Amino acid sequence: MRKINKTTILSTAYKNWEEALVAHPEYDSSKNKYYYDVVMNLFHCQQGLCAYTEQLLCTPDFYEANNWVNGKYQKPVNWSVKGQLEHFDATKKQKQGWLWDNFFMADTDVNTKIKRNNSVHEILKFDRPDYDEFQLLEYNSNEHIFIANTELDESDQEKINEMLFILGVNHEPVRTVRAEYLEMKLRSILLELDTWEDVKINQFPTAFEFCKREIMNY
Amino acid sequence: MxxxxxxxxxxxxxxxxxxxxxxxxxxxxxxxxxxxxxxxxxxxxxxxxxxxxxxxxxxxxxxxxxxxxxxxxxxxxxxxxxxxxxxxxxxxxxxxxxxxxxxxxxxxxxxxxxxxxxxxxxxxxxxxxxxxxxxxxxxxxxxxxxxxxxxxxxxxxxxxxxNYGFIWQKINEQIVQYREQQIEQSLAVSEVTKKIGVKSEEILEAAKKYQEWEQQNINPLKDLADTFLDRILNKFNLRVNPELDFKKIEDVKAIKIETLDGHEVLYDFQSTGTRQVLLSMLPLYTLxxxxxxxxxxxxxxxxxxxxxxxxxxxxxxxxxxxxxxxxxxxxxxxxxxxxxxxxxxxxxxxxxxxxxxxxxxxxxxxxxxxxxxxxxxxxxxxxxxFDLDSEGNEKRVKALMKLATLESKLKKKDITSEEKEKLWNEYLKLSKLTGWTTRMTNEKN
CATH class of the missing domain: 3.40.50 (Rossmann fold)
Structure with missing residues (x-):
């Protein structure tokens, strides 16, 4: 849910093909030759996290730039990642099934059990140029729940809260995993076992940043 | 083994x-x-x-x-x-x-x-x-x-x-045996009291012997009830009737279960939970x-x-x-x-x-x-x-988000006291329904 910059294109072979498409072929993940190029370029942009819940799905060794040769991803023998390729707007899947702009990598359970083909509001499309999580969201650090910024007008709050629900951001087990992960990280800092600068956060960075801002009172 | x-x-x-x-x-x-x-x-x-x-x-x-x-x-x-x-x-x-x-x-x-x-x-x-x-x-x-x-x-x-009757019959053999010995013992006391010119010391001695026998010979039904069954049955508002009265033939066919205020509950009217307890514990007690x-x-x-x-x-x-x-x-x-x-x-x-x-x-x-x-x-x-992937019904997620929103609004300084009271009442009601932990202090602050 932090802003995702999808302008770094490592899978240039795919991107050239996608841009040249007049009509998209039918989406079939198992048949398309660019499937892994899309998946891994997304992980590169999302730094291995689920675009929606920010759970860790893929470790850096698989998505670092040295895995690409001549614009194609070189899948290692021990390749192992979690998650699914997700069409943000499911209505575009049929006619624009390979549209880069509509892709994210997401946690499998969130994709298949919660989001499915539910309609979406662009307000929480995390790669929008004007998207700013700190303007749109609030974080309740006691219960580790994301909500819409209550300073926004009610209509926007409603859309954001609906999206947070559709994207599974506060569903279980995500909320509990996030709570446990962050509580331990925060405790280690407050007990001076770690520092804000050195603490290693490899998932839930947005929630962590909200907690940090709250604790630092800014 | x-x-x-x-x-x-x-x-x-x-x-x-x-x-x-x-x-x-x-x-x-x-x-x-x-x-x-x-x-x-x-x-x-x-x-x-x-x-x-x-x-x-x-x-x-x-x-x-x-x-x-x-x-x-x-x-x-x-x-x-x-x-x-x-x-x-x-x-x-x-x-x-x-x-x-x-x-x-x-x-x-x-x-x-x-x-x-x-x-x-x-x-x-x-x-x-x-x-x-x-x-x-x-x-x-x-x-x-x-x-x-x-x-x-x-x-x-x-x-x-x-079957239940079979298990009970085996326990009952012990109970009947106990009852026979009990009758024998009480008859012995009775014989002493009937004697012409009996001294009070003799009656006391016979009563003491009876008490000693009771202490040495545990009533199996009472033991079963006190040690095991009543511990559970009391939760169902039930108990074992430990009296060995044998007034009618049904009394020896099955263990007698009654409500805590003494009304007998026949086997056919016992709940499935009661039967589950009886039918699993009786064989273990017996064997x-x-x-x-x-x-x-x-x-x-x-x-x-x-x-x-x-x-x-x-x-x-x-x-x-x-x-x-x-x-x-x-x-x-x-x-x-x-x-x-x-x-x-x-x-x-x-x-x-x-x-x-x-x-x-x-x-x-x-x-x-x-x-x-x-x-x-x-x-x-x-x-x-058990790998359950949620903590409750999906509606709980929305209720918790609503609570977090109410909490955020309650913290604002620019709301009227009437609005605040309205939000607070809504917050209290929903927090009770969801079991929301209303912490007054945030330890991180």
Whole structure:
């Protein structure tokens, strides 16, 4: 849910093909030759996290730039990642099934059990140029729940809260995993076992940043 | 005799499946067979199948044992009788093949004494194995041939084929015997009081003797009620009527259950939970099993959570040095077990075969276990042990988001006192409904 910059294109072979498409072929993940190029370029942009819940799905060794040769991803023998390729707007899947702009990598359970083909509001499309999580969201650090910024007008709050629900951001087990992960990280800092600068956060960075801002009172 | 290891080479969803059923390193009983085992896992993973496989193995083993030798430990290394092959190594490792498959259990201890060494009387024999299938209360009173699943020495008992009246009859033999002795004792007191010119010292002496007899001879019905049954039945507003009045023929046909204010509840009107308790505890009380393998499928059936919390310990207290195998879907039952006593079965999505989810990392040592159901809350057990992926209904997520929104709005300085009061009332109501933890201080601040 932090802003995702999808302008770094490592899978240039795919991107050239996608841009040249007049009509998209039918989406079939198992048949398309660019499937892994899309998946891994997304992980590169999302730094291995689920675009929606920010759970860790893929470790850096698989998505670092040295895995690409001549614009194609070189899948290692021990390749192992979690998650699914997700069409943000499911209505575009049929006619624009390979549209880069509509892709994210997401946690499998969130994709298949919660989001499915539910309609979406662009307000929480995390790669929008004007998207700013700190303007749109609030974080309740006691219960580790994301909500819409209550300073926004009610209509926007409603859309954001609906999206947070559709994207599974506060569903279980995500909320509990996030709570446990962050509580331990925060405790280690407050007990001076770690520092804000050195603490290693490899998932839930947005929630962590909200907690940090709250604790630092800014 | 206790099972130390189970190995299944190939049987339905089990392939090259091995369970270490001993206490891990670092445990005071390290290397010894587990006292109790709890199988959990998604429906279809084979929990009941394991109970069936193991209990049938005992059944086969017993038949072989009866025919072949007096003690397993006396047997040769390799013996095949009646299609059952067994291997005895130092630790009395036994292998058996049946139903065209290959299953083996490593057993600990002296082995099984042959049946002939035991009495044929039901209440005196010590069974090798007892099996309580999931539907054992359904067949009560309907099965005509009680002996159907009993071999002639009563060493293996399928409780699907054992009826309530039969169990009660065996307990009743002890009660009637007690009652006869009680009448005899009270008659002796009566004889003394009837004597002409009897001295008060003589009456006191006779009464004292009667009291001494009562102290030395426990009323079995009262013992059963006080020590075991009433502990549970009281939760159902019921109790055992311990009076040995035998006023009508029905009084000796079944244990008498009454409400706490003294109204009798006949068997046909007892709840399924009451029957579950009676029909599982009465046989254990009667048989007093010792070093027996006891199999229970879904012991939680029809029992409210507060009773589930106790039932495993109660069953254990009714027995001596037995080994229990449970299959359950209940997090509360699972919380009665140490982590190494739980066997969680999972499907391998690639092969469709079942494997055991390990709760430890590295060496199998008590310090390396990362899950302990005895330390977790019930909802945590559901999520962490039973892999439930949500903490409640999906509507709870929306309710919690609403609460977080209300809390945020309540913190704002630019709202009127009327608005604040309205939000506060809404907040209070919803927080009560959701069990929201309203912390006044944030320790992070």
């Amino acid at each position: 206790k099972v130390k290891e189970l190995y299944i080479k190939d049987y339905h969803q089990f392939e090259d499946f091995r369970l270490d059923l001993t206490y891990p390193e670092g445990h005071p009983k390290a290397g010894q067979p587990l006292d109790k085992v709890c199988f959990i896992g998604q429906s279809g993973t084979g929990k009941t199948s394991l109970l069936n496989i193991m209990s049938r193995y005992f059944y086969n083993l017993h038949f072989f044992n009866r025919m072949a030798a007096t003690r397993l430990s006396d047997m040769r290394d390799d013996t095949t009788v009646d299609g059952i092959s067994m291997k005895f190594q130092g630790a009395k490792h036994i292998e058996s093949s049946y139903i065209d498959n290959y299953i083996s259990l490593a057993l600990d201890g002296e082995g099984i004494f042959i049946a002939n060494a035991l009495s044929n009387e039901f209440h005196r024999c010590n069974p090798v194995a007892l099996f309580f299938p999931v539907d054992f209360t359904n067949n009560v009173g309907t099965l005509k041939d009680v002996e159907l699943y009993r071999d002639e020495e009563n060493l293996f008992l399928f409780f699907s084929g054992l 007093k099993p010792n070093r027996t393998a006891i199999f229970f499928d879904e012991p939680e059936r029809s029992l409210y959570p507060d009773i589930q919390k106790e039932i495993v310990d109660i069953y254990t207290s009714l027995t001596t040095d037995c080994q229990f195998f449970y299959a359950t879907h209940s997090p509360i039952i699972a919380s009665s077990f140490e982590p190494w006593e739980i066997v969680e079965l999972k499907f391998n999505p690639k092969t469709g075969k079942v494997y055991q989810e390990l709760y430890y990392e590295g060496e199998r040592h008590v310090d390396n276990y990362t899950i302990n159901p005895q330390y977790l809350r019930w909802d945590d057990i559901l999520q962490r042990v």
